[in-house]
Amino acid sequence: MAQPNAVLNNPETAVLTREQDLIARVQRGEHELFYELVRPYERRVYAAALAILRNESDAEDVAQEAMLKALANLRQFRAEARFSTWLIQITVNEALMRRRRERTAMTEAIDAGRDDEGEYTPRDFADWREIPSEALERKEVRQKLAQALASLDRKYREVFVLRDMEQLNIQETAEALGISVASVKTRLLRARLMLRDLLAGGWEHGWFSRLPFEKGSKPW
Amino acid sequence: MVNEGNVVNCEVVWREISNYLEGEVDPGLRAAMDGHFHTCAHCRSVLEGTRNVIQLYGDERMIEVPSGFGRRLERRLARGAQLRSRAWSTWSAWLLPVAALLLIAGGVRVASSHTMPRPVLSELAQPGHGIPADLPVIVTADARVFHVAGCGVIHNKQTERTLTAKEAIEQGYAPCTRCLRKYLETAARAGSTLQWEAETYSAEEEAYENAKAR
Numbered sequence: 001m002a003q004p005n006a007v008l009n010n011p012e013t014a015v016l017t018r019e020q021d022l023i024a025r026v027q028r029g030e031h032e033l034f035y036e037l038v039r040p041y042e043r044r045v046y047a048a049a050l051a052i053l054r055n056e057s058d059a060e061d062v063a064q065e066a067m068l069k070a071l072a073n074l075r076q077f078r079a080e081a082r083f084s085t086w087l088i089q090i091t092v093n094e095a096l097m098r099r100r101r102e103r104t105a106m107t108e109a110i111d112a113g114r115d116d117e118g119e120y121t122p123r124d125f126a127d128w129r130e131i132p133s134e135a136l137e138r139k140e141v142r143q144k145l146a147q148a149l150a151s152l153d154r155k156y157r158e159v160f161v162l163r164d165m166e167q168l169n170i171q172e173t174a175e176a177l178g179i180s181v182a183s184v185k186t187r188l189l190r191a192r193l194m195l196r197d198l199l200a201g202g203w204e205h206g207w208f209s210r211l212p213f214e215k216g217s218k219p220w
Numbered sequence: 221m222v223n224e225g226n227v228v229n230c231e232v233v234w235r236e237i238s239n240y241l242e243g244e245v246d247p248g249l250r251a252a253m254d255g256h257f258h259t260c261a262h263c264r265s266v267l268e269g270t271r272n273v274i275q276l277y278g279d280e281r282m283i284e285v286p287s288g289f290g291r292r293l294e295r296r297l298a299r300g301a302q303l304r305s306r307a308w309s310t311w312s313a314w315l316l317p318v319a320a321l322l323l324i325a326g327g328v329r330v331a332s333s334h335t336m337p338r339p340v341l342s343e344l345a346q347p348g349h350g351i352p353a354d355l356p357v358i359v360t361a362d363a364r365v366f367h368v369a370g371c372g373v374i375h376n377k378q379t380e381r382t383l384t385a386k387e388a389i390e391q392g393y394a395p396c397t398r399c400l401r402k403y404l405e406t407a408a409r410a411g412s413t414l415q416w417e418a419e420t421y422s423a424e425e426e427a428y429e430n431a432k433a434r
Contacts, residue, residue, distance in 0.1 A: 012403070031301035035294050042293055047283040056286055064293055068300045122234055122266045136281045145276060146284075164277050167401065170242070189238035195277070196269035 019083055027075050034071050041084050042067075044166055045091045051161035052095035054150065062098050066091040088166050092176040120190050123197045148198040152191055159184050160191035228252045233263045237270060241372040254377075271373040279397050350403040351395060353386035359393050371399035 022037040038045070045066060050059035070077075070090050077086055135141050149157060162173040163184070174184045226248065228236075233256055239245050240253055257264045276282065357366040361379035366388040373396060374380065385395075395403065 032298070034301055035297045038297075039290070042290060043280070043283040043285050046285045046289060060286060060289060060292070063289075064296045067293065067297055071297065071300055119231060120234065122262075122269075124262050124265070136276065136279050142282060142284065145282060149277070160277070164274055165282065167278070185239065189235070192238055192241075192270050192273055193234070193266070195273045196266065199273060199276075200265075200269045 020079065023074065023077065023079075023083065026071070027077075031071065034067075034074075037083075038067055038070065038087065041087050044084065045087060047161060048088050048091045048166055049095045051158050051165075052092065052099060052154070054154070058098065058102075059095075062095045063091065066094040069094065085168060085172055088162070088168060089172070089176045092162070096177075120193050122193050123200070145199070148195055151198065152194060156187050156191035156194065159187040160195070163188055164192075226252050228256050230256075230260060230263055233257075233260070234266065237263075237267060240267075241270060241274065243370060243372055268375060271375065275373050275396070275398060278401070351385045351389075351400060352403075353384060355385040356382055357385050357388050357393075358382055359388055359391075364393055365396050366393040366400075367396040368399045371396055373398055 019037065022033055026034050026037060042063070046059055046063045049062040049066070050056065053059050053062060066087070070087055073090075077083065149160070152160065158177060159173060162168045162176055163170065168176065170181055170184050170188075174181045177184075228249070233253055236245055236249065236253065240250065245253065257267055356369070358369055358371070358374060358380050359366045360374060360376045360381075363375050366383075366385065367374050369382075383391075389395075
């Protein structure tokens with residue numbers, strides 16, 4: 001089978017070239033183009049702030065502050081890093097500083113620094129097979145998923161959001177949160193298993209089963 | 221290290237399942253875990269459920285922003301940009317003559333060291349859906365999603381078959397939002413998401429104007 005031409009057939013290259021062009025122009029002083037540069041990432045920036053602050057208003061404010069800080073420091077951005085990762089890391093820093101400053105995490109701070117050392121035993125549910133992506137079209141499903149995520153302790157929620165929603169790698173997640181790679185892996189494992197237990201349990205109680213799948217094509 | 225052919229118990233599987241999905245276990249342990257999944261329904265259920273979690277939360281649609289978020293951000297950035305532009309123009313009034321002097325002295329090469337080499341792109345090389353048509357992909361019997369080889373969220377591996385992305389799309393399969401994410405993000409940024417966002421933005425603007433009128 002002929003391999004596709006990696007450069008010619010890869011639209012990602014076109015987007016990256018466009019992004020590099022925008023970065024260079026903003027760095028040269030065309031600051032009004034900055035929103036165009038960050039617009040593809042605005043949702044991810046907000047989600048990263050929300051994962052840490054758990055308050056929509058604070059998260060929006062921090063997202064805006066982080067973007068302004070990115071604009072002010074864009075000349076320091078180096079092209080060997082991904083722009084989106086750099087932006088998320090600035091946001092995480094801003095959110096962590098906000099939380100420290102406002103001490104809103106008093107109730108969660110007690111267990112924030114250490115990982116649970118005991119083994120986690122996943123609950124036994126009936127087989128939960130693949131969820132089709134159409135399920136996410138339902139607001140009800142998205143709300144259930146958001147509630148499950150919000151119910152996690154913040155140390156698990158932060159790692160899960162950065163790795164599995166923001167798609168930072170393990171190392172980047174560790175650097176953004178100022179914790180070790182081993183801690184990221186431990187927390188990620190537990191976050192994934194806890195979410196699986198929360199959601200598979202929800203399915204057993206029927207809220208997934210009300211989804212409008214095609215007749216005869218129930219996917220699990 | 222677990223040698224191929226060894227068996228692992230459920231506790232080991234639960235401890236390593238996240239690394240297994242990340243593709244970060246050695247081949248011996250992977251083989252042992254694969255063997256365990258064939259025989260242990262509970263661990264198989266944990267594996268499938270954990271994959272579902274990763275796939276569902278990895279979807280862009282899981283990130284919802286408050287109504288009007290983009291508009292407010294744009295306004296605040298515009299104010300920030302104005303302030304920076306004023307500061308920039310003050311700086312540049314000094315910077316440009318200095319740069320000109322340096323250039324005349326022949327001591328500095330401007331611009332070339334600050335830009336990345338940009339590959340030449342053909343205008344004809346923009347596929348409609350962002351995924352190379354000839355890309356070998358994997359589908360399985362009980363899922364409607366196609367993956368690239370090695371993706372951590374492939375279900376029911378014993379029924380795997382390989383075909384091209386074009387064939388998979390023609391047969392009604394959708395791309396995995398995890399292993400094909402870069403193509404989806406690219407395609408979305410290049411068109412579909414922007415179009416969707418433009419429509420959402422228009423609707424938000426309309427709601428905002430209506431509220432203001434009331």
